[in-house]
Amino acid sequence: MIALARKTLVYEWRRFVPVVVSIGFSGVLLLVQAALVLGIFGSASLYVTASSGDLWVGYPGTQSVNFGRAISPDLPMRLRMDPAVTAVEPYLWVDADWAAERSAGNVSIYLSGISTRADAMMFARLLPAPLRERLREPGAVIVDPSDLDTLAVEPGGRAWINAHPVRVVGTLPGLRGLGGVNVLASLDTAATIGGRGAEDGATYYLARTASPAAALEAHERLSRPDSRFGPHEVWTAQAFAERTQRYWLVDTGAGVAVLFMSIIVCAVGALITGQSLSAAIASSSREYATLNAMGVSRGTMVRVVLEQAAWLGGVGVVFAALVGAALLVVASAHQVPVAMTPLVAAGCVGIVVVLVLLSSVSAVRRQLDIEPATLLR
Template identity: 60%
Template sequence: MIALARKTMVHEWRRFLPAIFAVGFSGLLLMVQAALVLGIFGSAAVYVTASSAQLWVGYPGTQSVNFGREIGPDVEMRLRMDPDVTDVEPYQWVEGDWHNLGRSGGGIPVFVSGVRTDVDAMMFSRLLSAPLRQRLRDPGAVIVDRSDLEQLGTSVGASAWLNGQRVRIVAAVTGLRALGGVNVLSSIDTARQLRVGDPSMGATYFVARTRDPDRAQAVRDRLGASATFGPFSVWTAEEFAWKSKLYWMFDTGAGIAVLFMAGIVCLVGAVVTSQSLLAVVAASAREYAVLNALGASLRALGRVVLEQACWIAGVGLLMGGLSSGVLLWVASQNDVPVSMSLPVALGCSALVVGLALVSGLIALRGLLRADPAMLLR
């Protein structure tokens, strides 16, 4: 019977083509939706994922990176006292109002990240090269994402007003897009000058590098037990990145809406695929009736339908995977925030196969029409 399912797929491929396209389209929608979710909400944690620090220290109860509050300078001393911590640096977060040089139009909300400009600095080490950090040492120098230049109404080498201070765009990079605003990188000194209020106030975060990255959790637990240096909390980089992503995904209306759309995609894919397989089984009802009359049981015929569903899932998944790979590449080349990882891709693939198998089980109802008596009509 297994050979029958495969040979039927080969010789009557036109009959199965709509179901294959349905599965492939479902896989395409799922993978693109997942890539958009990861890309959009992953930008909320770009400050963590684009940096090489193993530990983040901030104000207790911080839900996301962009909700940081100042912590006391004594916290830096506590970090440096730990024998497993090899380097500590401050990270300054400043919310700003951006105007182009002519002050035309309204202000644009931006998030200024004040980082250290040393060559071995941890903040945004995966985005900033040594020459770019060198450019940030000039007073008022800033770096933005290439895709945000048009929104900011400026270009590389031009000047603008940020919180009433004049700044100059010295470079534009890729991978710095923000969620709900525009990211701007500057030196710590420039960020403190851009602050509204006392520029001598403490840092928003301190980030640290550990001697052994595998011991980051142990160091976090040890540092978190100290309460004599003021209120602060310690997270590993992975924890803080996930904390920021999960907040935007589940604690905001935008995240719930996107996840709801992902659920709709799954539902539509299941309905379309099941109806396609039902049509295939219904079209083959007379052939199944002949096999039943020759002694093939309904159980054996059911295995044929499920085997066909597996073949449809495999071919459709291959088509959907190739199509989604091309679309995601085109999206990334046009600065659309998309991201894909192997576990997520495998999860989407498993879900598509599961949809096809469930659809195959639903399509088994069509075998009830494969009664040998229909051959007499």
């Protein structure tokens, strides 16, 4: 009887094309929605994930990177005293206003003061060494190319940050963040613009260790309170990135709205898939009635429908993967913040398969009550 499922799909494929399309459409909705969530809220922790530091030290209770406050300038000494720490680096965060010659008003920006050393940790995974060297010029800044229109400036152009003159010495794709425009500058330039001296300390300090295991051991030691170095808290890079993403996803209205939209997408996908499968199965009502009259058990007919659903779901998932991949490529080319991981992709596939199987079971239950007398009508 199981072979009947495959033969039915082959000889009556036109009947099942709308089902495959609806399953694929549901899968595309899930994939794109998941990619947007990962991309948008993943960009909130860009400062952490694009950097190579193993440990981050900041003000206690900081919920997100952009909420950092100045901490003691003596903290680098404590970090360097730990046997697992091999390098320490300051990171300066400045909330500032950008003004350009052809701009009608100021633009709020996030100014990041970073080290210009070749082995610097901040944005090490994103910023190439030659471009980092350009920041050594006083007043030099780097922005994302997609933010040039917002900032009303061109590469090589001049502008003002908090009334301090700056020059755009380069652009860096992938620098675009959540909630504001990211601008990179050297530590000296950022300190000048922010009006900070060496005695004020940095917003964060990053530490590099020899290995992930050493980072965990150092984190445990450095997390012990020590009032000599002022209020501070130590996080591993992964924990701080997750903390930032969780804040934007769960604790803000934007995150709640996106989660609600994701639920709506799942509901729409389930409704479309269920209706399509119900229509396909309902069109075979006489065939099921014939099988019932021939004495075929209900369990066997359920297995036939489930195998059909599995084949349809598999083809629909492949269709969704191809279309979804194409859409994500187009989105990336147009600077839309999207991202995807194998685990999330597998989760989307699992949701689609479960929706297909549940919809098929729900649809076939209505067909199992069909009496053989239906054939006489």
